[in-house]
Amino acid sequence: MSTLIEPTALTNPVERVLRNDRIPTIWCPGCGIGTTVNSFAYALMASGADLKKTAIVSGIGCSGRVSGYVQLDSFHTTHGRAIPFATGLKLANPELTVVVYSGDGDLTSIGGNHLIHAARRNMDLLVVCVNNMIYAMTGGQAAATTPGAATSTTTPYGSFEPELNIPQLVDAAGACYVARWTAFHVKQLEKSMTEALKKKGFRFIEVLSPCPTLYGRRNGYADGLAQMKEYKELAKVKNGAPTYEVAITTGKPIIVGKFVDRDRPDYLTLMRSQLGAHYHEIAEAGVGCGDDSEGKEGCCSC
Amino acid sequence: MARGSVAVTTERCKGCGFCVEFCPTHVLALSSAFNRKGYHPPHMIEPDKCSGCNLCGMYCPDFAIFGFKTAETKPAAIPAATEAPAPSEAMEAKEV
Known part of the structure; x- marks a missing residue:
């Protein structure tokens, strides 16, 4: 009964860490980014992090809007430069817990080099990458993370480029903590984020999220819910799986779990x-x- | 006997149906009523089955719904339960 919420205080528990005047969000109906924000909000509360000493940085894109909805010191930076900004923030004020919350296009495409080198340096950052497998805000162009054969605005006959396996990339670069979940795995994601918030070093969590408007619509998903159901069917939890085996391929099982958890001086x-x-x-x-x-x-x- | 209930802020809802689909005890359904933006917010069709697990709250991308445990499950808290608003009243209070 420890989770009993006072019946007289009928407010959503996550509202404690949200900017309620900014809601409703701009995200499409069926988008999973808000679901990941729920997990993040509960993780923030569960980890006991000092909200006055926690900062959130995000780049450009749909997921980049997260920083505007969370009641922390928030920074909405230029495209791809969320990690460099967060690095500066952490170095200038080492007391802060710095979270980078951004999308796959921002973190791995335009900001790919920063991701590699922040992992190599083992900067003390928690990076949450919301992967919707497409450049959603700019109109649904194929991104580095678009899985093979998926259709997008720029690949009408299906993408023929192999997709980027982000966990393998950050693992190879030396990240301390690498996990992948989907928007369906809310509880596991919350636990993973809580664990990562308490850890030191470069921590990376990839979250697969449905994009009904631009990815789902062109790839046979009627709405966000259909994509969530597919995550439920296809996801296989394999904690400690070697990261070279976890690439996402259309129609194949999606390997989720905590892949890497090691300690390395930051x-x-x-x-x-x-x-x-x-x-x-x-x-x-x-x-x-x-x-x-x-x-x-x-x-x-x- | 319901061990919990849900509260819905109908005006935030975008009718994605995540809460309806992933409710472990299938308490919710999208209502036929519209909110101001034209979406169908969820309502409880089987309130007795609600366990107050708040999984709907975890899934909701728009922070529009959350579950809470009602005090009836805790025998020591029965006197306090009389002060608490009934779940239906609470829901109405949240519905603008």
């Missing part, structure tokens, strides 16, 4: 240990290039 820890005593000198002197050859007053003009 960027800030490595920087502090390597700089040793110099770290505090630099931190006290403020932002600078670290070159103090020109005297104690300051370094160069920076």
Whole structure:
């Protein structure tokens, strides 16, 4: 009975972490992004994260709107640059818990390089990638994550490019935590997000989400619900599955689960240990290039 | 005996049907009534079966529905239950 909600306070529990004046959302009926936001909101509450010290950064796209609906310090950045912005945010204020919440087009296509290098550096970020397998907001063009044979605006005869296996990419680059769920797996996603919020290092969660308007309509799904039902049928939970086996192929089982959970010193820890005593000198002197050859007053003009 | 109930903010609903489809005890159905935007919000067809698990709330992409446990399941809380509004009243209160 610990989950008993006071009957006198009849408000949706997630409203505590949402900007209620911004709702209804812009998302289409049947879109799964709002479902992932539910899981995220419950995970935020379950993890006990200090909401005053949590920031959310998102890029451009349908999923990029999430930052505007969550009652945290929110940043809606330029296309693909959510991770660089979050990196700067984390380095300037290491106390913050920084969450990047963005779409597949933003994170893996235009921002693909940033994703690789943030994982390599092991920046202390939680990256939630809502994968709807298409560039939805710009009109349904084929994205790097569009599975083979899927039809889109730019691939009317079916996509013939093999899709990007994002978990394998971030695993190879060195992420600490890699998981994939779908919008159907709300409870598992909440648990995964709670776990990831408590962990340090680069954490990556991919969430497959229905896009009824632009992906589903052209690929034989009548609405978002049909796509959710397919996730229910096709998803196979395989925790610890090798990430090279989890690529998404049309009509084949979708492997979901927690694939990677390892500990590796993050960027800030490595920087502090390597700089040793110099770290505090630099931190006290403020932002600078670290070159103090020109005297104690300051370094160069920076 | 219902162990829980749901509250619907009808004006937020976009009628996607996730809550209806994934309710473990099949309590909900889309109503024939329209909200202001022309969608059919869900309503309870079998309120007795509701366990208050809030899975509908987890699935709702528009934060329009949530389930809650009613105090009747907890024997010690029976006196407090009289102060709580009945679920039907609560639903009406949320419906603008």
